[in-house]
Amino acid sequence: MSEEIQRITMPKWGLSMKTGKVIEWFVAEGDTLDKGDDLADIETEKIAGTLESPQPGLLRRIVAEPGVELPVGATLAVLAPAEVPDSDVDAVVAEARAQLESGELGGEEEILPSTAEVDGRSISYVTMGDAPGEPVVLVHGFGGDKNSWLFVQQPLSETHTVHALDLPGHGASEKDVGDGSLDTLAGTVLGFLDVIGAERAHLVGHSLGGAVVAAVAARAPDRVSGLTLLAPAGYGAQGSRPDAEYLRGFAGAASRRELKPLLGRLFADPALVTRQLVDDLLKYKRLDGVSTALQALLATLLDGDKQAIDTPALLAGVNVPVTVIWGGADQILSVPTGVDVTRVEAGHMLHMEAANDVLADLYGR
Structure with a gap:
């Protein structure tokens, strides 16, 4: 993956969080984001929270559909400069979806008290x-x-x-x-x-x-x-x-x-x-x-x-x-x-x- 292409992933909020789902997106493809901009409301089994953009960038793709349960680490969206070809961005999206379908995600190292x-x-x-x-x-x-x-x-x-x-x-x-x-x-x-x-x-x-x-x-x-x-x-x-x-x-x-x-x-x-x-x-x-x-x-x-x-x-x-x-x-x-x-x-x-x-x-x- 090009270093210019960055994934925004499902965060891990709390020790017990394994999955979450996007309830609503506040941004659209093509938006220019600043670090800290509100991206989406995410619901966990305990409570809902708002995900902020971890970095500035151009939002090229929204990957996660609202209402779909996704594991921690799943790709939610993709940032990349305008000059990065669509084909490169689409390849990252395809890789993220294949990773999800394979069940590769969800096995992150657990943080123990x-x-x-x-x-x-x-x-x-x-x-x-x-x-x-x-x-x-x-x-x-x-x-x-x-x-x-x-x-x-x-x-x-x-x-x-x-x-x-x-x-x-x-x-x-x-x-x-x-x-x-x-x-x-x-x-x-x-x-x-x-x-x-x-x-x-x-x-x-x-x-x-x-x-x-x-x-x-x-x-x-x-x-x-x-x-x-x-x-x-x-x-x-x-x-x-x-x-x-x-x-x-x-x-x-x-x-x-x-x-x-x-x-x-x-x-x-x-x-x-x-x-x-x-x-x-x-x-x-x-x-x-x-x-x-x-x-x-x-x-x-x-x-x-x-x-x-x-x-x-x-x-x-x-x-x-x-x-x-x-x-x-x-x-x-x-x-x-x-x-x-x-x-x-x-x-x-x-x-x-x-x-x-x-x-x-x-x-x-």
Whole structure:
């Protein structure tokens, strides 16, 4: 294949993604693309996301038809300069279709989680990328896990080493959260930096994870090169009210009927709550120790129906770049007023619903 001809392929969003399908193309053959242009909406078994162009170029062929299930790595479209003959482009398309028909695709090397021992607890994490320099560490929110970064970690790993971890009580990590305090959770992140040998890292935290990474920076400012906070807990005015009904309801939900309507509050578009997403969370909530862990963490998040965390106070003495990004349709934690916040079109789970906007703000992608 000519080096001038480039394939755009089905991305791998998350460890468990094996296939996806194009729902809608936003571009047409003959369009000139810039890096980062929206190409298509792609649906996985967990959630839909928007695929960006990984590079600039002339879109010569669209290969993937909407609605067709394709394996990770399948060719979706072909870019090539205008001077490249149609016959050369058609040969690449024919090769891609033959590769698909042969069943050659779908056997890519699986990325497996690793385990770190931190403060006597087993912490699960996954690493993508091997770029030199300071790594990026992604820290999820209350009831989330490392897989919530499925649309963020892989694109970031093209230019950075990126670690996503499960906090104690979450995902595949040990369910013991100790006293469940912010200090305990911050200690886990600091201990994790020790395990991976990172003197400093850029920390990205969502919701509870945002407060956790702020606490890390307050406790050990020399270990943090920058903070990106996504709808961080405790960032509103002191005593402001989160959706306490959601937090308590999520902690106590034990059935699909209870859980699904609550999850709809996390997104601007409730249709993004797929059956698989509900099933995965129910499976997690039924694990031994999860209920106790979530109840302990509720005491860290809530003072009655008010926020118990004061994240601005944690940041008061922190002298590193801090970016705060919020979904404009967030129903769990309202967008604070009078502070410097970047808004994106999303609900509380902005890193899943508006990942491309988050990436653009994070590193100017």
